[in-house]
């Protein structure tokens with residue numbers, strides 16, 4: 416079977432996955448629903464988290480067999496790490512295309528979303544006429560692999576304000592049982608899905624100083640495509 420499978424918390428990866436699903440006529444499948452174990456052509460779209468592949472995507476890749484994989488990583492214009500190379504090295508050799516796509520950073524309010532969809536046409540063509548490629552290794556900060564989850568925890572906190580109506584939609588949307596009535600617990604990976612989901616904008620993020628300084632760094636707008 417063919418599909419576009421996506422993992423997305425704040426909608427950026429989902430928007431790109433939707434583009435591919437529409438262009439290719441493939442079903443659009445949320446990685447958190449029951450996915451197939453085998454795909455002929457699979458387009459996988461997910462965000463870079465702390466320069467790494469999110470755990471849920473690693474788990475999916477470990478349990479799936481794919482004849483032709485197209486792997487698309489969205490990132491918040493800071494650093495995309497080396498996630499596509501890591502996918503090919505550790506999980507799926509059969510990559511036919513890949514891309515790193517700069518999008519709105521989940522932690523930056525007024526950041527620009529990706530809209531240069533014309534740039535992705537080559538990928539659509541390559542999915543239709545697949546042949547295997549080698550993903551090159553990019554520079555990745557060696558510190559990126561040092562306690563990435565802990566760094567994300569220390570980097571920001573999610574705080575509830577007086578606008579909370581107690582509807583608990585945040586808890587319903589959370590994949591990890593990490594929030595209840597607007598209060599996060601130790602399962603929280605700071606994916607910010609709850610912040611996005613709150614209908615009253617009652618959840619706000621508070622950045623720690625190191626992350627605040629880091630996010631002021633020069634951003635990259637580079638779309639990197641491998642076909």
Ligand SMILES: Cc1cc2nc3c(=O)[nH]c(=O)nc-3n(C[C@H](O)[C@H](O)[C@H](O)COP(=O)(O)O)c2cc1C
Nearest residue numbers: 423424425426427428462465466491493494520521
């Ligand atoms: C926990 C977390 C870690 C992130 N780490 C990075 C990163 O290392 N480099 C980067 O450029 N963007 C990073 N981002 C930004 C996301 O990769 C980016 O906003 C992505 O497009 C969000 O996709 P989504 O809306 O589909 O979840 C991070 C976002 C979160 C929530």
